[in-house]
Amino acid sequence: MKFSISHRDGAARRGKLVLPHGEVDTPQFMPVGTAGSVKAIAPDDLHEMGAQIILGNTYHLLLRPGADLVAEMGGLNNFMAWTRPILTDSGGFQVFSLSEKRKITEEGAVFRSHLDGREHELTPERAVQIQLQLGPDILMAFDECPPSQSPRHYHQTSLQRTTRWAARCKEEWQRRGGAGALFGIVQGGLHTDLRERHAQEIAALDFPGNALGGFSVGEEPEKMWEGVEHAAPLLPADKPRYLMGVGTPEDLLRCALAGIDLFDCVLPTRVARNGLLFTRRGRLQIKAARYARDPRPADGECSCYTCKTFSRAYLRHLFAAQELLAFRLNSLHNLTFYLDLMRGLREAIERGESRAWADSMLAGFAHGPD
Amino acid sequence: MKFSISHRDGAARRGKLVLPHGEVDTPQFMPVGTAGSVKAIAPDDLHEMGAQIILGNTYHLLLRPGADLVAEMGGLNNFMAWTRPILTDSGGFQVFSLSEKRKITEEGAVFRSHLDGREHELTPERAVQIQLQLGPDILMAFDECPPSQSPRHYHQTSLQRTTRWAARCKEEWQRRGGAGALFGIVQGGLHTDLRERHAQEIAALDFPGNALGGFSVGEEPEKMWEGVEHAAPLLPADKPRYLMGVGTPEDLLRCALAGIDLFDCVLPTRVARNGLLFTRRGRLQIKAARYARDPRPADGECSCYTCKTFSRAYLRHLFAAQELLAFRLNSLHNLTFYLDLMRGLREAIERGESRAWADSMLAGFAHGPD
Numbered sequence: 001m002k003f004s005i006s007h008r009d010g011a012a013r014r015g016k017l018v019l020p021h022g023e024v025d026t027p028q029f030m031p032v033g034t035a036g037s038v039k040a041i042a043p044d045d046l047h048e049m050g051a052q053i054i055l056g057n058t059y060h061l062l063l064r065p066g067a068d069l070v071a072e073m074g075g076l077n078n079f080m081a082w083t084r085p086i087l088t089d090s091g092g093f094q095v096f097s098l099s100e101k102r103k104i105t106e107e108g109a110v111f112r113s114h115l116d117g118r119e120h121e122l123t124p125e126r127a128v129q130i131q132l133q134l135g136p137d138i139l140m141a142f143d144e145c146p147p148s149q150s151p152r153h154y155h156q157t158s159l160q161r162t163t164r165w166a167a168r169c170k171e172e173w174q175r176r177g178g179a180g181a182l183f184g185i186v187q188g189g190l191h192t193d194l195r196e197r198h199a200q201e202i203a204a205l206d207f208p209g210n211a212l213g214g215f216s217v218g219e220e221p222e223k224m225w226e227g228v229e230h231a232a233p234l235l236p237a238d239k240p241r242y243l244m245g246v247g248t249p250e251d252l253l254r255c256a257l258a259g260i261d262l263f264d265c266v267l268p269t270r271v272a273r274n275g276l277l278f279t280r281r282g283r284l285q286i287k288a289a290r291y292a293r294d295p296r297p298a299d300g301e302c303s304c305y306t307c308k309t310f311s312r313a314y315l316r317h318l319f320a321a322q323e324l325l326a327f328r329l330n331s332l333h334n335l336t337f338y339l340d341l342m343r344g345l346r347e348a349i350e351r352g353e354s355r356a357w358a359d360s361m362l363a364g365f366a367h368g369p370d
Numbered sequence: 371m372k373f374s375i376s377h378r379d380g381a382a383r384r385g386k387l388v389l390p391h392g393e394v395d396t397p398q399f400m401p402v403g404t405a406g407s408v409k410a411i412a413p414d415d416l417h418e419m420g421a422q423i424i425l426g427n428t429y430h431l432l433l434r435p436g437a438d439l440v441a442e443m444g445g446l447n448n449f450m451a452w453t454r455p456i457l458t459d460s461g462g463f464q465v466f467s468l469s470e471k472r473k474i475t476e477e478g479a480v481f482r483s484h485l486d487g488r489e490h491e492l493t494p495e496r497a498v499q500i501q502l503q504l505g506p507d508i509l510m511a512f513d514e515c516p517p518s519q520s521p522r523h524y525h526q527t528s529l530q531r532t533t534r535w536a537a538r539c540k541e542e543w544q545r546r547g548g549a550g551a552l553f554g555i556v557q558g559g560l561h562t563d564l565r566e567r568h569a570q571e572i573a574a575l576d577f578p579g580n581a582l583g584g585f586s587v588g589e590e591p592e593k594m595w596e597g598v599e600h601a602a603p604l605l606p607a608d609k610p611r612y613l614m615g616v617g618t619p620e621d622l623l624r625c626a627l628a629g630i631d632l633f634d635c636v637l638p639t640r641v642a643r644n645g646l647l648f649t650r651r652g653r654l655q656i657k658a659a660r661y662a663r664d665p666r667p668a669d670g671e672c673s674c675y676t677c678k679t680f681s682r683a684y685l686r687h688l689f690a691a692q693e694l695l696a697f698r699l700n701s702l703h704n705l706t707f708y709l710d711l712m713r714g715l716r717e718a719i720e721r722g723e724s725r726a727w728a729d730s731m732l733a734g735f736a737h738g739p740d
Contacts, residue, residue: 036687040694044675065662065687072663073683081679292435293442305414309451313443317406317435324410324697 001137001181001208003240007350011233011259014349017053017240019137020180021077021085024052026240026261027345029252029338030087032269035060036070036080039269040327041335043082049304049336050343053085053137055264058130059094062120063113067133075135085137087264090127090169090185092143093213093245104144106161124168128176136180140211141169143185148217155189162187163201170205181208183242186235189214190227199234210235211242212260216251225254232259249278249341249365253358256345268338272330275319278337280361284312284369286330291316304336305329371507371551371578373610377720381603381629384719387423387610389507389551391447391455394422395716396610396631399622399708400457402639405430406440406450409639410697411705413452419674419706420713423455423507425634428500429464432490433483437503445505455507457634460497460539460555462513463583463615474514476531494538498546506550510581511539513555518587525559532557533571540575551578553612556605559584560597569604580605581612582630586621595624602629619648619711619735623728626715638708642700645689648707650731654682654739656700661686674706675699 007014017024031038031046034057038046046054056076061067073079076086092109095102099111099120108123122130127142143162146154166184173182184207188195202210212231215224228243232255235241242262243255252263268278277284279299284291286298294312302308306315306329318326341361348357377384387394401408401416404427408416416424426446431437443449446456462479465472469481469490478493492500497512513532516525536554543552554577558565572580582601585594598613602625605611612632613625622633638648647654649669654661656668664682672678676685676699688696711731718727 035691035693036684037691037693037695040698042675042695042698043679064691065683069663069683069687073665073681079681079684079687081684293439295443305412309413311443311449313435313439314406314449314451317439317449321405321407321434323405323407324694325407325412327694328410328412328698 003209003238005238007352009349009352009354010257012257012345012349012354013259013261014346015240015261019053019085021083021137022052024085025346027252027256027342027349028052028262029342030055030262030264031335032057032264032266033080033082034266035064036076038331038335039273040331041269043080045332046082046335047084049332050339051084051335053087054082056086056088056134056136057091057094058088058127058134059091059098061134062091062122062130063115067130071133071135075133077135086134087138087262088131088134088136088140089244090131090140090142091122092127093145095122096145106164108142124165125172128169128172128182132173132176132179138181138183138209139173141166141182141184141207143187143213145187145214145217146189148189148214148219150189152191152194155187155191155194159187159194159198163198166202166205170207183207183209183211183240185211185213185244186231187214188231190219190223192227192230195227195231196234199231203236207239209240209242211244213244215243216246221248221251224251225258228255228260229258249338250362252338252341253345253361256342257354257358268334269331272334273327275326275330277315277330278334279369280364281370282365282368286312286315286319288316298333299337302333302336303340304333306333373579373608375608377722379719379722379724380627382627382715382719382724383629383631384716385610385631389423389455391453391507392422394455397622397626397712397715398422398632399712400425400632400634401705402427402634402636403450403452404636405434406446408701408705409643410701411639413450415698415702416452416705417454419702420709421454421705423457424452426456426458426504426506427461427464428458428497428504429461429468431504432461432500433485437500441503441505445503447505456504457508457632458501458504458506458510459614460501460510460512461492462497463515465492466515476534478512494535495542498539498542498552502543502546502549508551508553508579509543511536511552511554511577513557513583515557515584515587516559518559518584518589520559522561522564525557525561525564529557529564529568533568536572536575536577540577553577553579553581553610555581555583555614556601557584558601560589560593562597562600565597565601566604569601573606577609579610579612581614583614585613586616591618591621594621595628598625598630599628619708620732622708622711623715623731626712627724627728638704639701642704643697645696645700647685647700648704649739650734651740652735652738656682656685656689658686668703669707672703672706673710674703676703
């Protein structure tokens with residue numbers, strides 16, 4: 001992996017990642033392909049909307065269809081017919097948020113599948129091995145992400161273990177040939193001193209890239225933005241910075257301005273399936289009666305197939321009738337919106353106008369749809 | 371509407387329909403866009419698979435979003451962004467199969483919506499008016515389709531009423547300007563004498579095209595094929611013949627050989643959503659464990675995006691995980707399979723080899739997937 005930064009504008013960076021399956025312009029948003037599929041979206045849809053990298057969830061793929069099977073089918077790229085880069089997470093976050101009866105020890109985590117109750121074990125070594133089976137361009141260290149309301153002393157204990165796990169991940173990754181780029185993860189919740197110490201520990205392990213975990217796990221947006229503004233500069237400046245699981249369009253703008261390069265989030269696809277469309281004029285609830293006879297596209301400035309082709313009236317009808325096409329068209333739009341937002345921000349960083357551009361976008365979001 | 375027949379091969383016909391929104395090569399299959407959407411499929415998907423005409427259901431569109439709304443949005447073509455021809459049914463079949471508390475009189479049918487229980491009325495005049503609001507290339511007369519197990523005397527009474535309704539439909543259609551092509555419908559179940567008499571009555575009304583209704587409503591396939599072989603030649607030979615709501619790939623081949631020009635059926639999309647894929651080697655249940663690590667496409671001879679891009683292993687995984695993409699990919703394949711089947715048959719008719727070609731396809735279907 002190579003990472004270069006061509007422009008800086010305040011804390012914001014305009015960069016380029018060169019990965020085995022292609023190049024990624026940063027700041028960049030990664031659509032989430034949880035179980036080997038970005039929900040309701042096909043690879044050619046992703047190509048058309050300009051997605052450069054997507055995320056796969058190790059936890060989900062481990063449970064179904066299994067990492068062995070994916071490896072046998074030529075890895076995740078080949079299995080899901082996606083030719084561009086993939087980042088896999090380590091499964092840590094899902095073990096601690098989705099699984100049942102989990103038990104955490106120094107060795108790792110034992111848990112039961114939320115699908116069928118079968119017992120699985122993830123250790124730092126195993127998380128790296130599984131990810132190498134999936135064959136991503138970027139893989140993530142196995143970490144613990146404590147609930148945001150956890151007491152401070154739990155955070156402290158957990159951070160120390162996460163650092164030891166990170167070291168074990170790096171060792172295992174190197175022992176297995178070091179394919180892909182392994183990123184370390186800095187936790188610490190909203191405790192600035194814990195973030196600082198953990199960032200130092202993770203930086204000392206000299207990963208090719210680094211991530212912030214444990215944000216957007218229930219705290220107020222303003223608290224999160226503050227936390228990221230504090231934590232982003234703690235990560236090595238010459239390496240890519242990935243903010244995990246974040247967030248809204250507002251979150252992306254604010255955190256990219258704080259120096260984040262990579263984002264992922266299920267939000268645009270999840271809310272799309274609930275009829276929420278992001279637009280340059282804010283959030284549009286497509287089921288609202290006011291759109292029943294509205295011949296306009298969801299977002300008149302959007303270049304996606306949905307906006308170029310269909311009216312709000314039709315999208316409302318599809319959603320009201322719970323037609324399967326609604327899920328795809330809404331998801332296509334929201335993902336395109338996110339990717340175009342990042343593209344606009346990259347261009348604004350190049351011009352040295354990222355703050356003003358982001359402010360004007362944020363004002364538009366706050367306006368509400370016409 | 372213009373209809374011309376360029377080749378005859380036994381009873382089979384190779385024809386062309388010229389309609390306001392484009393040309394339709396026959397024999398042809400029409401994907402069903404029940405509520406203004408072919409389930410899980412977008413208009414550009416339909417274009418890519420070569421669909422030339424689709425069907426819209428008056429009953430469903432009347433209940434939601436309403437014919438007035440569709441008319442206000444520029445008609446069904448404009449509303450759903452489909453530029454090629456559309457055929458609408460009259461709503462009769464759904465009134466008699468889906469609605470609640472229906473009451474049939476000489477005037478028409480009063481029924482309650484299966485969605486919200488609201489009362490609606492459909493008369494021959496109203497069915498024509500609603501279809502004209504939707505603006506299709508072909509519209510259908512309002513008929514009664516009695517359950518196949520109805521006693522003979524009920525069929526007789528019903529047929530007489532359907533003839534009177536057909537005459538009223540034609541009058542209303544002409545009074546309103548005669549847009550689109552109105553097709554008459556011949557009922558009669560499996561009673562050959564009733565079919566004959568009704569075909570004469572409907573033919574006497576001189577519709578631009580004619581349909582057979584009341585087949586594939588529960589009877590054995592062989593009985594249906596026999597019934598269609600008997601009934602198809604009863605319809606005027608110089609006008610298009612449409613077999614409503616039929617059927618399986620086997621049904622399409624056998625009935626096209628009997629002289630049918632147009633087909634529609636929800637089967638390919640409905641079973642796709644249940645994981646059944648039609649192939650040149652028969653029916654493939656994608657959830658079967660034997661496909662878990664099968665790197666081959668569903669049908670190696672198929673030209674669809676699904677077969678060109680994805681393995682059986684991946685399709686099985688998507689279906690097992692109930693990923694929304696499964697519904698689209700399976701539906702894409704089955705519809706492409708149906709359209710390609712009809713294309714192959716048209717070419718075989720042109721060569722004068724339709725019987726042999728159909729026999730070899732039927733042998734392949736019976737073989738079962740490798």
